[in-house]
Amino acid sequence: MEAEASTNRQRVATLQAQHQGVLAMRPPVWFGKAADRSRQDFRLMLHRWAELADLLGQQAEIVSDAAAELRRLQADQRDLQRNAVSKRFSIGDSGWVSSTASFPASLDPRRAWWWSELSGAVVSIVLRLNGFDGRTAFALGKLVVNDLLDGAQQTAIDWTNSGFAGAQDLLSGANQWMVDAAEVLWPDAVGPLQAWQRASNGFMDEAGRQPRWLQEMLYTGKLPAPAEVLGQGLYLGMHGIGDLTGTQFFDDGSPYVPTLRGTEQINGPASVTDLVANLDRPYDTRGPDDSDRTDRPAVEVSVIEGHPPRFIVNVPGTTIGMGSINGWTGDIEGTDWPADAKAVGYGDSAVTQSTKAAIDMAIREYESTHGPIERPNILLTGHSQGGIIAANIAADPAFTARYQVDGVVSAGSPINTIPINPDVPVLNFHHTTDVVPKLDLGGVHDQPNVTEVHLPRWTDPGTAHGVPTYATDVATHSQGNADIQRFNDLLAPYLTGQGNVVTYQYDIGRQ
Incomplete structure (x- = not known):
């Protein structure tokens, strides 16, 4: 057993x-519906893998505990046997205690008491053996039952995944049947039916993407936050309008394969104040003409040299305002209102x-000249939607397995x-009159690793939401705020104030 x-x-x-x-493997760049389903299957497989390893570990502990208890029983049996021999008794295979004493020792009046004492000890050991066997069997059986329950959960997840895919395939097949039938029976209806086919298929492609809150509920039983459900409903509802009108209204589209715009040397941050001030930099990667729709924002990845080197990722926020039609119609920049709603809901x-x-x-580019890094250290930063993106990346178990965030x-x-x-320790700043950070409705789950720092500010919401205002107020409160000082210490390896820090700029967005 041992x-x-x-x-x-x-x-x-x-x-x-x-x-x-397997978790730490860096996957190739692959986007699209098939990639989404592949990631879902991959997550399911890894989840089951971890469960089975845990199950085997529990079985090993149960068997080890049983072996220890059995050793104690064997020691007690040996002691009982020695005691019986010393008093001239034998214990048979059936447990019956027999006298082996000869005359005149057999006449000792204490032998009746010794016999009853030894017989009682035999019964005790038999009961302990039966109890040991039953307890061990129960513990191992409980593992089997728990595994069956986990299997039922996995079946529910599989059915959910299959249900999403099946509904998409069913609707797609029904749409094609209607178009084929109309070509024979009602040619004038072919055009409108084809438009409906495109719209409904497009809507089902989006509706078939499982939101994270649903996956979390299936895997862990955790109920979603209201803002997550509202975000998904807003995105799907607005996207449905776009599908029905044959436009790209509220269409998040497909990810853009990043391209290296270039490198730049900057002064590295020396404090949290500098990190917040630098949140404006990704906005500046776009050209001066906001009407130029061919210009993409860029993610900045700055290298803080050391042993090991560390990387600061600076993510752009929303670059197209609600007042612009391009902010609603799936612009290639990708950092717009559809992306905001989808990032919260999905x-x-x-x-x-x-x-x-x-x-x-960016990190592979660095490794190409400096050698491979086993698990690169990363600090994620972002303003507004950039913060949402950074937090969603820090919530991705596949990413945090590859990188030390x-x-x-x-x-x-x-x-x-x-x-x-x-x-992952998180520091999030919010102003009194900035409505954007309040759109999460406060959340419903405790997150001890998230530190919210309130900065009093009574200006208009637009000014309160701007990076310059945040940079000013963080600098003003940095000396007297214990949370800011704590993060200055916590992130000290990144806050070296190095000069000539190499920064990679990669264009991002959607296709």
Whole structure:
């Protein structure tokens, strides 16, 4: 039993190491519906892998505890046997105690008491053996039952995934049947039916994407935050209008494969105040003409040299305002209102995937001249939608397996609905009159790793939401605020104030 327990512990260690190895693999850049389903299947497989490793570990502990208890029973049996021999008794295979004393020792009046004492000890050991067997069987059986329940949960997840895919396929087949039938029976209806086919298929493609809150509920039973459900409903409802009108209204589209715009040397941050002031930099990567729709925003990845090197990722926020029609119609910049709603409701968006790919590419570019890094250290920063993107990336278990995310610093971002990895410390600033960070409705789940710093500000919401205002107020309050000072210490390896910090700029967005 001890050998089996030891072997299974070794198997658990191997499985866990392999599990972490698979998680840490940097996947190729791949986008689209098939990629989404592949990621869902991959997550399901890794979740089951981790569960089975845990199950095997529990089985090893039960067997090890049973072996220890059995050793104690065997020791008590040996003591009982020695006691019986010393008093000239034998214990048969059936447990019957027999006298082996010869005359005149057999006449000792104490032998009746010794016989009853030894017989009672035999009965006690038999009861302990039966109890041991029953307890061990129950504990192992409980593992089987729990695994069956986990299997039922996995079946529910599989059915949900299949239901989404099946509904899409069913509607797509029905639409095609109507178009084919109309070509024969009612040619004038072919055009409108084809328009409906395009619209409904497009809507089902979006509706078939499982939001993160649904996956979390299926995997963990955690109920969604209201803002997540509202965000998904807003995105789907507005996207449906676009599908019905044959436009790209509220269409998040597909991620853009990032391209290296170039590198720049900047002064590295020396404090949290500098990190917040730098949140304006990604906005400046766009050209001076806001009407130029061919200009994309860029993610900045700055290298803080050291052993190991560290990377500061600066993510742009919303670059197209609600007052512009381009902010509603799936612009290639990708950082617009559709992306905002989708990032809150789904935990993902085209520009989020594009940003993750840009981080991969920037670090691979650095590794091409400096050698591979086993698990690069990263600090994620962003303003407004940039903070949402940064927090969603920090909540992606596949990303945090590949990278050591040492923190998130955001300003004016509604991130309290995002299940950020609890090992990642988060600092989020919000102004009194800035309505944007309040759109998460405060969230409903406690996140001890998220520190919210309120900055009193009674100006108009637009001014209160701006990066310059946040930079000014963070600088004003940095000396007397314990949370800001704590993060200055926590993020000290990034806040070196180095000069000539190499910064990679990668264009991102949607196709």
